[in-house]
Amino acid sequence: MLRQPAFGHRLKKLRTAQGLSQTALAGEGMSTGYLSRLESGARQPTDRAVGYLAGRLGLDVADFEEPVTGSLAHALTLASSTGSADAIGALRAALAAEGHESAVLRWQALWLLARAARLQGDHTAERADLGRLVALGEEVGSAELRVRGLTRLARCLRSLGEITPALDAAVAAHRLALGEDLGVEDRAAALLALVSVQAEAGQVPEARVHADELAALVEGRTDALWAEAMWTAAAVRVRQGDQTGAQAFLDAALERFSSREDLVLWLRLRLAAGRLHLQTLPPDPARAEACAAQAEAALAFVGTPALRQDLTALKADLAFATGRYDDARALLGDLAGDEPRMTYRDRVRLEILRQQLLILGGDASGVEGLRTLAQQAQADANIDLAAEIWRTLADALAQSRPAPAGPA
Template sequence: MLRQPAFGRRLRKLRTAQGLSQTALAGDGMSTGYLSRLESGARQPTERAVAYLAERLGMKPDDFEEPAGGSLAHALTLVASTGSEEAVETLREALAAEQHEAPVLRWQALWQLARHRRLQGDHEGERGYLEELVRLGDEVALTELRVRGLTRLARCLRSLGEISAALDAAVTAHHLARDGALGVEDRATVLLALVSVEAEAGRLPDAR
């Protein structure tokens, strides 16, 4: 059963994630005053209200339930502080359930999951997370996130022996880092990745 104030907090999060005002979400089937009271936790939601709001948001009523492992931010904190398999699994479940969460927060979750795969030596698994991470970086259009994602992907692809694709990722990251005037640490990390991939590709003059 959906309880307040958890329902109200989640409703507000889902609404703002889609860029909707209270008026836009309420539409013709609900007053904005009632919606406001739901979000504040002052009113317990009825089944009819939940079904209506779910339809307006393009989701299922069950999506209003908080993930079993807690919020994505909480799951990220657990992984960062413990790094345990249980914490990683909690993060994976939270990410799958929190598709409406802020893109930057999802990017951080993907970064942690990719890192976990890398430490396990599972570069194919790492690649899957990194490719999704790169797409998300392009979506939010933050140069730092795009560069870090592409740099890590280049190293992963190099480990998999996909040198041509690794070179493309490294070159793109290098151009973005240069044009975006990123900090010394980011630019140095990109350059090291580019040099290693160019050497692997047999482009020794370029690597030098």
């Protein structure tokens, strides 16, 4: 038996697929108002109405039954089990067509779609999915779903360089997780987002307090949540100039987190470690090179455009740090031909490297380029990144300044 609201939804989909208006479909045998109520689910269809509409559409009555293979639940099951590009595409199409499914089911679909976009480095698409997901969490009224949506939104906005709204979302997620006394996973995830955004916003002391709270919360674990907590704690210590402490946290994650748990995270940890080895004083290119080699081997199994770009960027930094400036320029040229799949911060770092290479080549426009990047980062409230660029500019100017002449 055909029931509402599924019938109305299917009817509207079939009508619009043929490019018909409600008036055109209703014809002389049905009022437009009655058809509108059928499509909205306000009226239960009679056998006579169903037969009439089937004839007008040139279909069989059975065509009004939503095919199982086209349902959102079916598409969600396939996307969850395979994660393939085709399955994700089918899920997005099913979500767009399904307006009558439960809010929780649509939330699950959006969660998977946002995750798929994130893995591909498409943070703009991820933000659109997460915006809808946060609204659905509010509609459902589940504290857990609201916290998870806000947490992922905060991290996505941070990746896009939108620090002020990212901080708002992270603070809201953290307060809600504490206020509702949610489980360790939700509280830790909210703290992860909060710490990373606070650090980007230049609120490093606050980030350190929350990073220590996070480390204590996940103590004794060795799963993905713990590994991300160690990575985040290391990042905060880097910003405080505590290279030794940062290395200790990151080394713990590298040694104890298994690639069998999450190969993508395992790979990203090595990319992060490689960058840290280049930021230490003095830099350690040999260890950075080893991290890059491990990451490159893992790319054969989980390679995505975003991860490949991250590895190429690390190689460019490594080439610059070891004085292989032509190699650094060539690697930057390779990246310039691709659609960018990197975070805002990583894209800016590539621009910093380009400007440094210009200065080394005697092109004074690199100085103005660095100054513009720093000013833009400040305007975006990315205080930590702005400070990093100003330091780079000062170092570049000091290195390019001619040495004072000796006594005659």
